[in-house]
Amino acid sequence: MNTSNYRVKRVLLYPLAAAVIMTAALIPPHGVSDASSDKAASASAPADSRGGSASGNRTAGNQQQQALSRVAVIIDDFGNSMRGTEEMFKLPVKITVAVMPFLRSSEQDARCAHELGFDVLVHLPMEPRQGKPEWLGPGAVLTSMNDAEVRGRVEAALDNVPYAIGINNHMGSKVTGDERVMGIVLEVCKERGLFFVDSHTNYRSVAGRMARELGMPPVENHIFLDDVHSASHVAKQMKLVQERALNQKFCVTIGHVGIQGKETAAGILSGIAGMKDKVQFVGISDLVREEWKWNSRLTLP
Secondary structure, eight states, X not given: OOHHHHHHHHHHHHXXXXXXXHHHHHSOOTTOOHHHHHHHHHTTSOBOTTSSBHHHHHHHHHXXXXXXXXXXXXXXXESSXXXXXXXXXTOXXXXXXXXXXXXXXXXXXXXXXXXXXXXXXXXXXXXXXXXXXXXXXXXXXXXXXXXXXXXXXXXXXXXXXXXXXXXXXXXXXXGGGXXXXXXXXXXXXXXXXXXXXXXXXXXXXXXXHHHHHTTOOOEEOOEESOSSOSHHHHHHHHHHHHHHHHHHSEEEEEEEOSTTHHHHHHHHHHHHHTTTTTEEEOOHHHHHHHHHOOOOOOOOO
């Protein structure tokens, strides 16, 4: 071979060989995933106390929270120092506290709930189709009332329970089926930047349909936790809550303080243990804002 030709080929081949070597170094071997490359890349990123990238962990945590199905647990019948009140306030997840108006601890329970970061609802007594009148409690809304009387009862109840961001019905199977009365209740809610949660004591309730017509969120209860008064039953109901939340993206569920309040709290606590990594427990206002994009102009005292 001519010496000059050999020198030319050598000059041309060296850069080519170098380029091949550099390319091979950048391509991961067969069977190595992108995640492995990410791990290597993140080695130089700032780490938090758990050993990962601080920004990466925050992003992953936010994405995981957004991906989780949401559960809103509403506890009814606060306001009369009922059995189970203390246990409910100690639950390790966010709950919504529904307070009956005009009772001895109505204001106290509402303030305590607010201080704990829980949502507060007015648990408004409403006329049922059946049941004893004394079960209703003071300030009940009745279908026999005229429009002004209904409005007066709703407004007085809201004024009596501080920090309320909405209303749900105590009993009320007759009222929630009455378009005239429910129209007034929802009208007051809308005027005050509140929403109404249908406890679903009446499967023919008009509340959801009328709320939609008024541009309000049609929120309703899906599962009663303590229709049977035992901790084991409540724990089983919590599994149904999880199942519905995972299938439908969210679930609203209702339990109670009262004669069996401690048992209900124990059942909820037992159910939480198996759900905490699968669902996100939220206040009802969080769910309404995220699910129905409801942004009220409510101003709390």
